[in-house]
Amino acid sequence: MDLSLSPEQQAFRTEVRSFLQDALTPAMRQGATLTSGVFAEPDVYLAWQAALNAKGWLVYFWPKTAGGPGWDAVRRWIFETECTAAGAPILPGMGLKLVGPVLYTYGSDEQQERFLPALRSGEHIWAQGFSEPGSGSDLASLRTRAVREGDDYVVSGQKIWTTQAQFANWMFALVRTDATVKAQRGISFLLIDMASPGVTVRPILSASGDHELNEVFLEDVRVPVANLVGEEGQGWTIAKFLLENERGGTGYAPQLLADLDRLTRATTLTGELADRAVRLRLEAEALEMTELRTLLEIEQGNPPHARSLAVKLIASEVRQGIEGLAIDAFGMASLQLPAERPFHAADAPALVGPPEAGLAAARYLNARAWSIFGGTSEIQLTIIAKAAVGL
Structure with a gap:
């Protein structure tokens, strides 16, 4: 998606790209690429977390009062898009995106002083x-x-x-x-x-x-x-607050688009496969628009509850579509399923062909869980029906 960025926003994008060029090491990129699960291994993501924390950009989605950089919605979108395009590891959200906001919203001063710095540093x-x-x-x-x-x-x-x-x-x-x-x-x-x-x-x-x-x-x-x-x-009140952060997050679309780009670069798609790729791209780009609109509304103090839930629902469908396309595109080459983990380790078995082929089967199987974890798609639809339609 193209936005008409202001000169200040263009300068910020340049700053982010320069930082990524310097801080994102080949080992981090390889560890992020050679993973079939949601997250890279701790040796990979903790190194990236430390680099972001040192820069002051780790908890970019936290308010400034809680230690975040105070970015607006567009800067958050720029940062997420550039990190994804550069191949940065995905950081687990259990600490940073889930319990962190719980602590700075509901936690005591002692709990915030004890846990938030250790969360950011990776100690916890x-x-x-x-x-x-x-x-x-x-x-x-x-x-x-x-x-x-x-x-x-x-x-x-x-x-x-x-x-x-x-x-x-x-x-x-x-x-x-x-x-x-x-x-x-x-x-x-x-x-x-x-x-x-x-x-x-x-x-x-x-x-x-x-x-x-x-x-x-x-x-x-x-x-x-x-x-x-x-x-x-x-606890139930706190859990509902936490689950809104988990189910209503943003940042799915840049990763989906980047993964689709890597797939289309790794193989030639024709006919029905090419048609599926185009349709998936259109869905991911529409999702990106929805995510940005969601961020803007949150920034204005109007949390779009039903729309933010729809983001996770649609992202699950697109993720499963991309991994299904990879299986069909690579055919027999996609049927590798090495038992050894992690794939980026020095003694890991070599994958045949590009990572998109060698990891296709594992990624396809793991993608089936997208419509289950964080609230099943059926649960999401029920909540959306109640919140948006009043059913």
Whole structure:
């Protein structure tokens, strides 16, 4: 998408490009390219996170009062577009985009002073402890309980589909602190040290062979009351705030367009395949317009709830369309599925052909989850119907 940028915005774009040229190393680019999951490996994204933090651009989506640079919507869009075009690693959002805003909105001064700097530096890697067996879309039915004993909560239960918990040293979790009231009112928001006795993390391997998901078992884990965010029983309100950030985020379109560009450069598409590529590009460009419009409305103090939810819904469909196109375009060459991870490691097996072919099968399988994680597409449609149409 082309915008008529002001001279100041053009100068900012030039500054971003210059920074990316200097700070984004070949190793970071390779690590970002050779990944089949959502995020690169920690050795890759933490190096990129440190470079952004040193520049003061890491939490560009935070308000200035919370330590962000105070960018407007257009600058955010310029930065996201340029980072994607340059092949920068995608940073996990559990800390920066999810619990960070929760802490500067609901957290105590002590919690903000303790956790926000460590979050930005990469000292703390966060996992999200929401879903449970039997409590995914119906999150309010969660059964992990937290019983107060003096200055601690004793937490017992199980979380599942916990992204990157194998790397995390902290987890924010929804727990039930009161079983005698309406389900939503009995939920609280806790910060749990993953090194605490009683915390066990077990891997869940995806169909692609990637290890991004885990189940987390909590057996009589003692969590200080000081790690309660907000008030007891306020967890559902905080969770809704957090999920709006997760489901209503922006920045999908630049990545989708960049991935589609890489695919069309890696192979020649003709006939029906070329037609699909054009249609996907049009959908991604329309999504980009919607994302920018969403950012502008948020900036004006008018959060477009239904539209922001539609962004994730459409992005899931386009992502699955791109990965399906890659499978069909590369044919037999797309059927590689090496067991070894990570792909960017020095001793990793060589992929046959370009990464777009060698990783096509794994990316296709992982893309099926896009319409499930962060709220299923069916749930998104239901929320949109209620918020926008009043059904």
